[in-house]
Amino acid sequence: MSSDTTPSPRRIEVIGIGAGSPEHVTGEAAAALAAVDVFLVADKGAAKDELVEVRRAICERWIPAEREYRFVTVPDPKRGPDADRDTAQYEKGVRDWHAARTDAYVAVIEALPPDAVVGFLVWGDPAFYDSTIRIVDAIGERIPTTVHVVPGISAFQSLAAAHGIVLHRIGEPIHITTGRRLVDQWRTAGAAGIDLGTVVVMLDGHLACQDLAASDPDALIWWGAYVGMPQQQLRSGRLGDVIGELIALRAELKARHGWVMDVYALRRP
Ligand SMILES: C[S@@+](CC[C@H](N)C(=O)[O-])C[C@H]1O[C@@H](n2cnc3c(N)ncnc32)[C@H](O)[C@@H]1O
Numbered sequence: 001m002s003s004d005t006t007p008s009p010r011r012i013e014v015i016g017i018g019a020g021s022p023e024h025v026t027g028e029a030a031a032a033l034a035a036v037d038v039f040l041v042a043d044k045g046a047a048k049d050e051l052v053e054v055r056r057a058i059c060e061r062w063i064p065a066e067r068e069y070r071f072v073t074v075p076d077p078k079r080g081p082d083a084d085r086d087t088a089q090y091e092k093g094v095r096d097w098h099a100a101r102t103d104a105y106v107a108v109i110e111a112l113p114p115d116a117v118v119g120f121l122v123w124g125d126p127a128f129y130d131s132t133i134r135i136v137d138a139i140g141e142r143i144p145t146t147v148h149v150v151p152g153i154s155a156f157q158s159l160a161a162a163h164g165i166v167l168h169r170i171g172e173p174i175h176i177t178t179g180r181r182l183v184d185q186w187r188t189a190g191a192a193g194i195d196l197g198t199v200v201v202m203l204d205g206h207l208a209c210q211d212l213a214a215s216d217p218d219a220l221i222w223w224g225a226y227v228g229m230p231q232q233q234l235r236s237g238r239l240g241d242v243i244g245e246l247i248a249l250r251a252e253l254k255a256r257h258g259w260v261m262d263v264y265a266l267r268r269p
Pocket of ligand 1: 019020122123124125126127128129130153154155156201202203204224225226227228229261262263
């Protein structure tokens with residue numbers, strides 16, 4: 001008699017939970033949340049505990065009380081000093097970090113009951129500046145999986161709604177980038193006469209737009225921190241007029257809360 005020892009695929013739900021407000025959770029995300037047995041959450045240290053708490057609050061808000069589930073925190077491997085690295089070193093650093101994270105997740109998943117549904121709660125939308133889908137793909141190369149991705153409201157959608165704006169002028173493009181690349185792309189495009197349209201900047205720990213304030217003081221900025229969360233802050237105006245306030249406010253918020261997440265849209269006048 002032969003027996004089939006191939007394990008059945010592990011079901012993984014990658015769930016976009018929106019950018020911080022429990023009210024961002026869509027109907028599809030709520031249904032996926034209620035199907036998960038074990039949520040895997042990266043442990044990023046004490047300063048980010050609040051972000052884990054937001055995730056717990058979302059589960060409490062949307063998962064029926066009688067449904068049992070648990071959180072397993074997975075220590076996040078240390079990441080190198082990104083700011084000191086050139087682009088090639090930075091990209092290698094991120095790849096190494098992803099590999100270390102994949103090892104950690106595979107070890108945790110392999111120890112779970114075979115039929116436990118695993119969930120990843122992804123901030124905003126999994127398609128924008130988030131490595132979860134790449135890591136889940138890498139997990140799938142090591143153990144059989146079936147993966148379902150649920151979209152979420154991204155920080156920049158939430159920013160546009162909070163300011164009550166359309167992100168682009170009629171028919172114009174939107175360019176989404178990181179603080180790391182903003183200045184180079186803005187200047188290179190400007191010199192080549194390429195219209196980037198509205199530039200949305202995420203992952204900017206240093207308000208890179210301050211380096212454009214002297215050359216482009218008339219650019220318009222719509223900025224938001226903790227958008228959609230109780231501590232939300234919004235500012236907008238001419239870059240040259242508001243940059244000083246933004247630098248001071250960002251530093252003050254970081255000192256007060258221990259962390260800050262901000263996003264902005266920038267447009268030539
Ligand atoms: C790792 S990326 C994740 C983006 C996410 N996947 C999304 O779709 O919004 C984190 C960046 O998103 C932005 N961000 C996320 N949530 C935010 C919020 N509530 N308010 C302001 N910016 C936010 C910040 O630029 C932050 O550096």
